Each structure stands twice: as C-alpha cells, then as structure tokens.
Amino acid sequence: xxxxxxxxxxxxxxxxxxxxDMSTKAFVxxxxxxxxxxxxxxxLTKPLKAFTVCLHFYTELSSTRGYSIFSYxxxxxxxxxxxxxxxxxxxxxxxGGSEILFEVPEVTVAPVHICTSWESSSxxxxxxxxxxxxxxxxxxxxxxxxxxxxxxxxxxxxxFGGSFETQQSLVGxxxxxxxxDFVLSPDEISTVYRGGPFSPSVLYWRALKYEVQGEVxxxxxxxx
Numbered sequence: 001x002x003x004x005x006x007x008x009x010x011x012x013x014x015x016x017x018x019x020x021d022m023s024t025k026a027f028v029x030x031x032x033x034x035x036x037x038x039x040x041x042x043x044l045t046k047p048l049k050a051f052t053v054c055l056h057f058y059t060e061l062s063s064t065r066g067y068s069i070f071s072y073x074x075x076x077x078x079x080x081x082x083x084x085x086x087x088x089x090x091x092x093x094x095x096g097g098s099e100i101l102f103e104v105p106e107v108t109v110a111p112v113h114i115c116t117s118w119e120s121s122s123x124x125x126x127x128x129x130x131x132x133x134x135x136x137x138x139x140x141x142x143x144x145x146x147x148x149x150x151x152x153x154x155x156x157x158x159x160f161g162g163s164f165e166t167q168q169s170l171v172g173x174x175x176x177x178x179x180x181d182f183v184l185s186p187d188e189i190s191t192v193y194r195g196g197p198f199s200p201s202v203l204y205w206r207a208l209k210y211e212v213q214g215e216v217x218x219x220x221x222x223x224x
Contacts, residue, residue, distance in 0.1 A: 023206045026056070026175030028217040029154045034164040036214030037154040040177065042202050048145035051202070052117040052184040053083065054192050056223055059172030062107045063087070067170045068156035069114075070177070074146035075160050081145060083116060084156065084168075093125060095140045102127045102134045111223035113176075113193055117183040120144060126183070131193040133186070151203070153177065154216065175221050179203035195224075 027038050053070055061067050065087050072081035082094035090104035095118050115128040123141030127134045150157060153174055155164040179202035184192065191198050212218075 019207050019209050021206050022175065022208045022218075024221055025218050026058075026173040026221045027153060027212075028173050028219050029170050030215065030217065032166050032169050032171055033214060034155070034166045034169065036169070036216050037152050037164065038216055039161075039211045039213070040151040040153065040203055041209035041211075042147075042149050042151055042179070043204075044147040044149060044181075044202060047147050048181055048202075049121070050117070050119040050182050051081070051145065052115060052180045052182065052189075053081070053178070053203075054113070054115040054184075054189070055174060055177040056111055056113050056221070057170070057172060057174040058111040058222055059170060060109050061085070061171055062109070065167060068152075068154070068168050069170065069174070071152045071155065071157045072145075073150045073152075073157040073160050074148050076146060078157055078159060078163075080149070082156065083114070091127060091129075093127060093139070095125075095145065096143045098140050100125060100137050100139050102129075102137075104129075111173075113223075115184065115189050115192065119183050128189055128193070131190060173219070173222060175223075176205050177203055177208075178205050 067085050070083040074080045077097050079094045079097050084092040086092045089101055091102040092099055093116055113130050117126045120143055123138040125137045125139050150161040154170045156168040178200040180200050181202050
C-alpha cells in the first residue's frame, strides 16, 4: 500500500510538470479567457544578469488589441520580464517593471519568430523579428532578474502567478519557447531562427516541463 501511494504521488507530480519533447508541437489558445494558460518550469538556481528568449507565435489579434506573449513574474515584481504586443505600436519589452517599445510599421497575419536579449552590465536590449534585428536600446542597467520565477504563456501576470485579464490574453498558437541565461550572439540567433540546434539553459522546448490550465490544446506547429 505504501509503495502504491508513493507511485500515485510521483505520477501526479510528473503530470503537473511532465518533461516533454515539444519540437513539432505548439500550444493553442483558441479563444479569449482569463483562466487558460500554460505554466513553464524553469531550470534556474541563481538570479539572472543576462538572458535571451526566443519563440514562435501566430495570432490574428495584432490589429485588434494588445496581448501577452511571454510573462515572467517574481514575488517582488509582476513584470520581471514581459514581452507584450501593444496595438498601434508594436512590441513592448519590460525588465524589472521598466518598459521600452519596438515599433512595427506594418502588421501582417503570419507566424512570427522573435528573439530578445538583455544584459545587466550595459542594459543593452536586442530585439529580433524573423531573423532581423531592430536597433539596440538600453534598459535597467545594473539590475538583476530574480530566479523565483512564475513563467506563463497565454496571459499577463498582474500578480505572482495570477490576476489575469481577458483583454490581455493570447488567442492563437505559441511554440519553440527557449530561454538562455546569457546573450546569444547574432550568429547564434540566426542559427535558432533557422531551426538549428542550440541547447538552451533555462527553458528548452525539446525537454519542456509545463502545466496546462483551462482550454489550451497541443497541436502540430503551423510554421516550418
């Protein structure tokens, strides 16, 4: 009986944050909500003084309203790292509660690949869209990103792990979410954009630990 109970506990924990190769899959958020999201389990043991996040997403919302793309919260700061689409402007990138914008002159409905990086020593931010860099900007020089992270796809966290708003939710697909604890070089970002191998250290799409809440589905990717 004791062995059976131990097995059931381990099975439950494995289901909650099961490690899965998602290399050909995407999370699909089919409709607006304030209760559908995916929590990602990061491999972090110390605060971040630099990072790079890359991912694919596909939505028809860009000309309609804003939405959250990647939300990393800590108990001290809801918007520790936030990638957000702002209608009529473009991409909003936040570190430690401070925001900068990367304008997009034309909105198209197609799968998009983005990579963004930041380093504490200089505050330099790089933002790449479909393998092409935007002009570098600076943000939160000297800051350190906390490691006690709640990382959520599909919603923006207005508190640690919660306080979601329907009008900030993602409707569409997201996949190939990878994160490193250093700044990728331009050549490395080009490799990631082309789908080449480059093992991440914080979040790895091919060995992803995640938990799904609400109406979220796992389907084949619509991008190559």
